Amino acid sequence: MIISVASGKGGTGKTTVATNLAISLESDVQILDCDVEEPNCHLFIAPVIEEVRTITTPVPKVDEEGCTLCRKCAEICQFKAIVVIGETVLSFPELCHSCGGCMEVCPEKVITEAGRELGVIERGHRNGLDFVHGRLRVGEAMSPPLIRKVRSFARSDMLTIIDAPPGTSCPVITAVKGTDFVLMVTEPTPFGLHDLNLALEAVKILGIPRALVINRSDMGDDQVRAYAERENLPILMEIPFDRRIAEAYSRGKPFVEVMPEWKETFLELYRHIEEMAG
Amino acid sequence: MIKELVVISGKGGTGKTSLTAAFASLAENNALCDADVDAADLHLLMNPKVREHHDFQGGGTAVIDPDKCTECGSCRDLCKWNAVSEGFEVDPIECEGCGVCVYFCPEQAIDFRVKTCGEWFISDTRFGPMVHARLGVAEENSGKLVTLVRQQTRKLAETKNLNLIITDGPPGVGCPVIASIGGGTALLIVAEPTVSGLHDMQRVAQLAAHFKVPAMVCVNKFDLNPDQAQAIEELSRQRGINVLGRVPFDPVFTKSMIQGQTIFEYNTQSEAGRAVKQIWDKIGKALVINR
Numbered sequence: 001m002i003i004s005v006a007s008g009k010g011g012t013g014k015t016t017v018a019t020n021l022a023i024s025l026e027s028d029v030q031i032l033d034c035d036v037e038e039p040n041c042h043l044f045i046a047p048v049i050e051e052v053r054t055i056t057t058p059v060p061k062v063d064e065e066g067c068t069l070c071r072k073c074a075e076i077c078q079f080k081a082i083v084v085i086g087e088t089v090l091s092f093p094e095l096c097h098s099c100g101g102c103m104e105v106c107p108e109k110v111i112t113e114a115g116r117e118l119g120v121i122e123r124g125h126r127n128g129l130d131f132v133h134g135r136l137r138v139g140e141a142m143s144p145p146l147i148r149k150v151r152s153f154a155r156s157d158m159l160t161i162i163d164a165p166p167g168t169s170c171p172v173i174t175a176v177k178g179t180d181f182v183l184m185v186t187e188p189t190p191f192g193l194h195d196l197n198l199a200l201e202a203v204k205i206l207g208i209p210r211a212l213v214i215n216r217s218d219m220g221d222d223q224v225r226a227y228a229e230r231e232n233l234p235i236l237m238e239i240p241f242d243r244r245i246a247e248a249y250s251r252g253k254p255f256v257e258v259m260p261e262w263k264e265t266f267l268e269l270y271r272h273i274e275e276m277a278g
Numbered sequence: 279m280i281k282e283l284v285v286i287s288g289k290g291g292t293g294k295t296s297l298t299a300a301f302a303s304l305a306e307n308n309a310l311c312d313a314d315v316d317a318a319d320l321h322l323l324m325n326p327k328v329r330e331h332h333d334f335q336g337g338g339t340a341v342i343d344p345d346k347c348t349e350c351g352s353c354r355d356l357c358k359w360n361a362v363s364e365g366f367e368v369d370p371i372e373c374e375g376c377g378v379c380v381y382f383c384p385e386q387a388i389d390f391r392v393k394t395c396g397e398w399f400i401s402d403t404r405f406g407p408m409v410h411a412r413l414g415v416a417e418e419n420s421g422k423l424v425t426l427v428r429q430q431t432r433k434l435a436e437t438k439n440l441n442l443i444i445t446d447g448p449p450g451v452g453c454p455v456i457a458s459i460g461g462g463t464a465l466l467i468v469a470e471p472t473v474s475g476l477h478d479m480q481r482v483a484q485l486a487a488h489f490k491v492p493a494m495v496c497v498n499k500f501d502l503n504p505d506q507a508q509a510i511e512e513l514s515r516q517r518g519i520n521v522l523g524r525v526p527f528d529p530v531f532t533k534s535m536i537q538g539q540t541i542f543e544y545n546t547q548s549e550a551g552r553a554v555k556q557i558w559d560k561i562g563k564a565l566v567i568n569r
């Protein structure tokens with residue numbers, strides 16, 4: 001089973017929920033940090049890294065010798081990543097989406113593949129916990145291909161927990177699509193509610209069973225609870241604001257390790273998810 | 279010359295939008311831009327009166343006409359995103375909009391439809407005019423929409439003779455953030471004093487350096503972990519980032535948000551408010567110095 005943890009708004013507690021759930025389960029669990037722009041799970045899991053892989057995406061390289069300046073590559077490219085100016089073919093690898101259109105269309109076959117670095121994937125473990133995350137190269141704009149790569153490490157022999165990026169557009173969709181359950185995390189504030197609403201619409205489009213965790217549940221108002229009820233979105237867990245939790249978080253400590261009484265609450269959360277996901 | 283302050287953070291939820299709104303109430307002769315088109319929240323505090331409403335056209339999406347399709351499989355072979363199903367239907371969520379299948383379809387059975395994938399608005403608020411947007415749920419092209427709202431804000435500022443734009447940026451370091459910072463006069467990085475906050479602000483500071491936009495930093499909720507706050511400030515100084523100050527953890531942020539107000543409208547005397555005011559004064563001076 002793959003559980004993804006998503007939120008819409010950033011900073012609501014996705015990483016807190018994903019890491020504490022994983023640690024409470026102890027073994028046969030894998031965490032995939034798909035927030036490749038700002039991955040944070042490793043700060044809490046402190047995994048021993050066993051493998052680091054640089055991930056590239058194919059971009060065009062033009063051999064101008066054989067180029068007849070027919071402009072077909074520039075015509076097919078929807079992203080202005082390859083253009084013909086005067087007698088020169090210019091490619092802008094950072095704009096390239098790696099569709100392969102220019103290579104396919106080139107009648108002289110003078111366009112070959114070069115690689116643009118998207119970032120790295122690091123794989124490791126801590127005790128019985130399997131860990132994988134992606135780290136987008138600073139300056140790289142496109143996160144979905146790296147997120148897809150992180151997801152390709154999902155193992156069928158254990159529970160996979162995905163920490164998704166914030167937002168509601170392509171990176172989140174890439175992280176959440178095809179997972180078995182979405183655990184949504186919000187805070188009970190107007191911003192939390194507004195972005196939860198957007199995120200829930202996205203999850204509905206994907207047709208994935210879902211439930212809600214309310215973090216800092218006593219700091220705000222009751223609008224999120226009323227919304228969840230209207231939307232038939234079960235609230236599986238509430239985490240109150242507690243300075244000890246905030247401090248543990250600030251130091252990179254999973255709070256179930258500081259407050260072990262919470263482990264059972266996370267295990268119960270998992271049992272509810274199992275029931276709901278079928 | 280019009281100056282633009284872009285508020286970013288790397289990590290989400292550090293207080294970008296609350297601070298942007300607070301600054302807006304202190305600024306004069308300014309326009310506002312919400313560049314977090316993916317999960318825009320600034321309007322919840324600004325209560326904008328929409329004056330203009332426009333559709334945002336994204337890229338194309340492939341649509342196969344089943345009457346013309348001979349199921350030759352060329353599109354399925356070419357598609358790098360596996361967006362074409364066995365029944366020769368294109369999944370619009372998977373479709374990247376590259377148009378390669380459209381170009382090569384021997385039957386010309388694939389239509390490339392430009393879709394409306396969001397909307398953008400020009401509004402009036404009690405703290406100046408504002409340009410904001412809503413990207414359709416599960417849509418792409420957020421960077422393009424960010425670029426558009428920033429261009430429109432600049433245009434608006436020019437017509438109205440405003441000399442400052444305050445832009446509320448998105449979290450992360452990817453496409454929408456890159457689109458938010460290019461050409462900005464200065465960035466304000468709102469960091470929080472946690473290991474995640476430190477890690478993420480470091481990446482966003484690298485991004486600022488990569489694109490050569492001068493950055494400043496302030497630490498929000500600093501008293502949750504003063505040691506981490508200090509670590510962030512030290513790191514900033516090492517990188518030549520101007521440290522503007524610290525804002526304490528203060529429930530006034532949540533309380534004012536619930537009222538749809540800035541922290542100053544909710545409470546003129548809060549401790550956080552005093553700190554934000556001091557930071558704003560420093561930004562005012564820094565914006566004149568930079569460039």
